[in-house]
Amino acid sequence: MADRIIQLKKLPESPIDERKFRINYREALNAAQFAAAAHRDGPLLVIAGAGSGKTRTLIYRVARLIESGAPPGAILLLTFTRRAAQEMLRRVERLIGERGGQVAGGTFHSFANTVLRRHGAAIGLKPGFTILDRSDMEDVINLLRGRMGFGTKERRFPKKGAIAEAISMARNKGRELKDELEADFAHLLEHEAEILAIAAAYETYKRERGLLDYDDLLYRLASLMREHEGVRNRLSDTYRHILIDEYQDTNAIQAELARLLAATHQNVMAVGDDAQSIYSFRGADFRNIMEFPKLFPGARIIKLEENYRSLQGILDLANEVIDRAAEKYSKALFTERRGEFRPVLVRARDEQTQSRFVAQRILELREEGVSLDEIAVLFRSSFHSFDLELELQRRDIPFVKRGGFKFIETAHIKDVLAHLRVIANPADAVSWMRALTLTPGVGARRAERIIESIVARERPEDALADAAAQAGLRAQAALDGCVRLAATLARLREAGRRPADQLADVIEYYAPLLREAHPDDYPKRERDLEHFQNLAERYRSLDAMLADMALEPPTDSIGDVLAVEPEEGHVTLSTIHSAKGLEWRAVFVIWAAEGRFPGPMSASPEELEEERRLMYVAATRARDELYLTYPIHMFDRSLGYVMGRASRFLDDLPAEVLPTALLQEEDDAAPA
DNA sequence: CTTCTCCCTGTTTTT
């Protein structure tokens, strides 16, 4: 006789008692957001439209993981910019208290830096490696090109920037340089053999001297984890929950890092928006986000489509812009937010008028009670704001500018840094080159000879004076200069010195050289050095300071007006790239004109598609008000004044979605 | 042979 069968009932999907949590997640989040935040284990992909509470969802998921018992240190939050990382960690801390501060987080690059300094020995890395930024990379390439004798006779050898770009792109796409050149750098193929030789020499050079460029940080971390199962499992066990923001901007290596980090648990949450992929120039491919379910089989997919940021009129515009994209995107944004506002396309007479309009409207907004902190002006390329910066200065409107040139990239800061880097890594020949050629009478040739004879030493500066004499330096002034440099470096190397004091010594040594080199504008540059000095005070180790300067440099170039009444806030001027993930109550997009946005460099259909997404990103930064402007008369260097046309991304939009306005002088007629 | 100086050009976007 058969046993009696008793049916065991399946428990309902979510038996979790919400009351055990301190935070009321159901109240704080909508259904889709809640599903994402409450997700426990296994891969999860969140496709989140602009303004759909993506960051909020991430933060609540972190909080919930911790409330469910995950140690904060086991949660790793990877982002693309330091600002995004800091902002998130701050909000986590506010939500759940100081334990939130123990959550690990940062950019892919800074995470790689930390891991490689600790575990890099397994792949032959010294912990004291130096990080090369893009211009350092170009300096090395230039040095090698010279050494190898390329481009001296021939006129048309590719520029160092082009070579660096090709090398970097190949790395980020995980391709052979040869293939990359053939696919995307056809114009360099003429010099293929030389470029390949330079690339090979570049690799050797970096390895011999303990140098890593940005791409190496990711690439070597991936090799480390691929080749060393022990390290891989240790890292994966340490970080039981990996959360990745802006996944649409990952490239091939970053996707692999995600896979490697999740080796022992598959707990990866990726958040992104395919319509906001704007980093293909860095090797990012928005198809990555589509491939996520292939990389992590069984991934759960959640879409966030409701927008909490913008008024419907602004979303209508954004939807129209992205609707016209060649590749169709999966979402249409909608919102419950009601309001009359429609975005406006403002046609200004010329650039000056455009600037005047923006400045005037900013002042009006301030009159209406909008804080300057709630206003941003966005543009395609950082130089587009030059005229506006002057206008804002004229009217005493405080602003900060994000993106574009950072003060860390200016020659005088790099000069000062070079001296510190030589102390941190005596084998860093690029920095030696920079420091040495600053002394009068020493140029590239002699500097190289000097470096060759001293660079292998532990304290190269001890041999500096002799080497200088042997390198053919005759002039007493030049020899004296080398002696002074050696003395300064020797002092820097004394044990137990604070980075800030070391920097002060360098600046003392460097100040006369700076005045000599820039008699016209050295006061401005000295102010930058002072600013740098202040920044240095926070660091306890030179290595940490140098790594930060390469990976997470201070981004805001402080406008001269910053000191004016700081309590009233400041307008943000930003490239669209740097504005990613941020929002403001009122947003201006200037230079929304053909030839600027899209710019002249965007020719291929793919590039134009990316420009379109960029416009979409720009528009969706605005909460309540959005103004797009362009000048009717644009100045072109070769043609003089030409007629400006509205950006093709706005040109064909229906007038209900984007009405136009023309600016008029006050006494001309009725106001526009 | 090297360095310095002056004039030109041409400028995305970022870790």
Add this chain to the structure above:
DNA sequence: CAGGGAGAAG
């Protein structure tokens, strides 16, 4: 505005 090239000067 800086990076590169050409030519002058050390």
